[in-house]
Amino acid sequence: VIKCKAAVAWEAGKPLSLEEVEVAPPKAHEVRIKIVATAVCHTDAYTLSGADPEGCFPVILGHEGAGVVESVGEGVTKVKPGDTVIPLYIPQCGECKFCKNPKTNLCQKIRITQGKGLMPDGTSRFTCKGKQIYHFMGTSTFSEYTVVADISVAKIDAAAPLDKVCLLGCGISTGYGAAVNTAKVEPGSTCAVFGLGGVGLAVIMGCKIAGASRIIGIDLNKEKYAKAKEFGATECISPQDFKKPIQEVLVEMTDGGVDYSFECIGNVGVMRAALEACHKGWGVSVIVGVAAAGQEISTRPFQLVTGRTWKGTAFGGWKSVDSVPKLVTEYMSKKIKVDEFVTHTLPFDKINEAFELMHTGK
Missing domain, CATH: 3.40.50.720 (NAD(P)-binding Rossmann-like Domain)
Structure with missing residues (x-):
């Protein structure tokens, strides 16, 4: 179990609270990631506002992040500790009828549990002050460490600047x-x-x-x-x-x-x-x-x-596991812009300020 800082949303409509949380080790087909950078998105704010019918509290929000694999559960073959990765809120299992159909990127393999704020086995890997904390969009990037399903991870170029490419986890790709x-x-x-x-x-x-x-x-x-x-x-x-x-x-x-x-x-x-x-x-x-x-x-x-x-x-129709590494490569070769999307870079403890800046269109 890792103890680390996370921004916890205890209830709807309240600012995020920086807390020490416990992050359990990854179970089979799960990956624990050290999050290096995360962005904020209106989707996080929408759930935090209480308007999202799928919103569960308390929760660790965030779905645009990038980091490094800390450990993997049994059966994980696509990534190993030390790999640079982007967590994916739309996974790609490669086996469901959605993944097999070239017309869509909407993998449904873990949709039901993800929508309930839980890992595929129906439990959470986060606790804080003795309480279970829900996951968000299968990613929960507002934490120094997070656990995600192995089908929800894209391995990317280790040379990529994580404080920039985290944006390819949602907004730019979309x-x-x-x-x-x-x-x-x-x-x-x-x-x-x-x-x-x-x-x-x-x-x-x-x-x-x-x-x-x-x-x-x-x-x-x-x-x-x-x-x-x-x-x-x-x-x-x-x-x-x-x-x-x-x-x-x-x-x-x-x-x-x-x-x-x-x-x-x-x-x-x-x-x-x-x-x-x-x-x-x-x-x-x-x-x-x-x-x-x-x-x-x-x-x-x-x-x-x-x-x-x-x-x-x-998510722009991209089949996530296949496409996100290619999008990172396109950025590294200057085909697409990413740096220009970054308006502010703040320390983690100023996360509520980041939401304020977003709301005021800054």
Whole structure:
């Protein structure tokens, strides 16, 4: 058993609390990882807020991390102690019907226990002050040590800077893949990206790499425009600057609508606008943002009958164990940006400040 520091969410709506926790050794087909760096994501904040129906407390949140394998349970063959790894919130067992189908990356092998905040055997590896602490998204990276299933680990290049590549554990991969895997953006196309946070910027990067000739960023916060243009946006607009709905503005700007649109916020009203901003006959809109539980999308069926396509994506469609090491290689060879996504680097004990910075769009 390892004793270490972790940021524990004791209850919904309260700041995280830095505690000493005990991390049990890995059981069969499990891996214990020393987390070197972690990022914060709106998904962590959503669960912390209490709005997530799958949220269990007390819990150790975090799902964008990177570290080094400390020990492995019996039967683990893919990684060994000392390996540099990224924990994966979507695993890849390689055996379930989802893994065997090239059309999806949604491995279901440990979905049920992961959704309950437990390891595949139905128990937790974390205790604090005598209480069991739940896992989160199968990763729990807000701890100096964590235990994950062996199918939830990607071994990466040991030379990779972990304080940067941890972002490939969620946001960058999600946005980049939404453009290149889910939408399959084509050279010369016109794209609209709603929401210019980390994921939206990654979508812009993907659209640019795919050869899009026009990339329109949409956000209410104009402080985000300079960064969006750095990543490849050709122009940025705010819905507040127009009297008419933003989809009408985009249709006018683009002679009938965009070829591809992406919703990177999680707002069902914006999802509708993103679809309706698409060109008749061939426009594709991809939902990347995660809306709150129970919310529903709406549009007129005629939008789809007349040739628009509405899609969604999770983790950018990447089959995780196979793809994350390749994404790290793409970063190391400068094909994709990662460093530019990092706005602040803080010590672990300032984790609540990191959430504040995220909430204020900093």
